[in-house]
Amino acid sequence: MEVIITADPSSASRVAARRIARLVRTKPDAVLGLATGSTPVGLYTELIRMHREEGLDFSSVRTFNLDEYLGLAPDYPASYHRFMEENFFRGVNIPRENILLPNGLASDVPAHCGAYEQEIREAGGIDLQILGIGSDGHIGFNEPGSSLASRTRIKTLTPSTRQDNARFFNKPEDVPYHVITMGIGTIMESRSIVLLAFGAGKSMAVAGAVEGALSASNPASILQLHPDAKIYLDEHASSDLKRVDYYKWVFQNKPAWQADS
Numbered sequence: 273m274e275v276i277i278t279a280d281p282s283s284a285s286r287v288a289a290r291r292i293a294r295l296v297r298t299k300p301d302a303v304l305g306l307a308t309g310s311t312p313v314g315l316y317t318e319l320i321r322m323h324r325e326e327g328l329d330f331s332s333v334r335t336f337n338l339d340e341y342l343g344l345a346p347d348y349p350a351s352y353h354r355f356m357e358e359n360f361f362r363g364v365n366i367p368r369e370n371i372l373l374p375n376g377l378a379s380d381v382p383a384h385c386g387a388y389e390q391e392i393r394e395a396g397g398i399d400l401q402i403l404g405i406g407s408d409g410h411i412g413f414n415e416p417g418s419s420l421a422s423r424t425r426i427k428t429l430t431p432s433t434r435q436d437n438a439r440f441f442n443k444p445e446d447v448p449y450h451v452i453t454m455g456i457g458t459i460m461e462s463r464s465i466v467l468l469a470f471g472a473g474k475s476m477a478v479a480g481a482v483e484g485a486l487s488a489s490n491p492a493s494i495l496q497l498h499p500d501a502k503i504y505l506d507e508h509a510s511s512d513l514k515r516v517d518y519y520k521w522v523f524q525n526k527p528a529w530q531a532d533s
């Protein structure tokens with residue numbers, strides 16, 4: 273696990289975008305796992321800029337999103353289909369047929385989840401998974417207590433996550449109770465992980481994930497077992513970490529041969 277602390281979210285997003293761009297340049301048919309929410313918006317904006325100004329080519333990239341609300345149609349304003357369209361897909365050149373999100377209107381949810389896992393396997397697995405983190409430590413919508421070996425499935429949101437996400441809906445009561453999410457086992461099979469967290473509201477969850485005990489009570493703590501997980505933070509999100517000075521020292525003193533993080 274590598275912790276990268278930058279002054280503000282836009283610097284962290286730029287550093288993380290460089291990492292993703294490097295993957296796409298070296299492996300043009302890379303499979304990306306994508307997240308929604310406020311956190312990755314700056315990262316997507318930077319990738320769009322790189323596409324427009326630096327010719328970063330996504331034409332062979334495939335994508336799988338982490339999650340979608342159950343019961344929301346793709347064109348519903350707060351759906352994750354719509355979020356991705358507005359914040360990323362419309363700005364880059366990923367072919368439509370290469371984009372997959374869980375279907376919030378699936379009639380047979382277990383069958384749909386099994387098929388989603390199968391699609392990921394057939395694509396050769398996810399090369400790099402982008403993650404945010406909930407203030408309760410969730411990744412995807414794997415709430416505290418989720419099996420650390422879970423696969424794509426239905427989950428019930430906690431009241432605090434419904435409250436956190438109410439800002440995307442007209443009324444708090446419009447937030448669905450159920451979601452389809454990749455499981456923690458699914459996420460852990462990604463070859464690389466890029467987790468971003470910004471703001472003081474994430475600092476406790478980040479400290480638990482990075483320096484706390486491995487536990488389903490903080491699902492993100494499973495990333496301690498991942499061989500290539502990078503955690504990009506702003507100062508606020510890092511404020512409850514004990515080893516901040518060490519993480520900063522590591523980042524500033526990398527051997528020259530180590531690639532750009």
Ligand code: F6R
Nearest residue numbers: 307308309310311404405406412
């Ligand atoms: C979204 C997702 C969630 C969010 C998390 C943080 O696809 O999987 O885990 O990353 O809820 O959300 P924000 O970024 O809005 O604070």
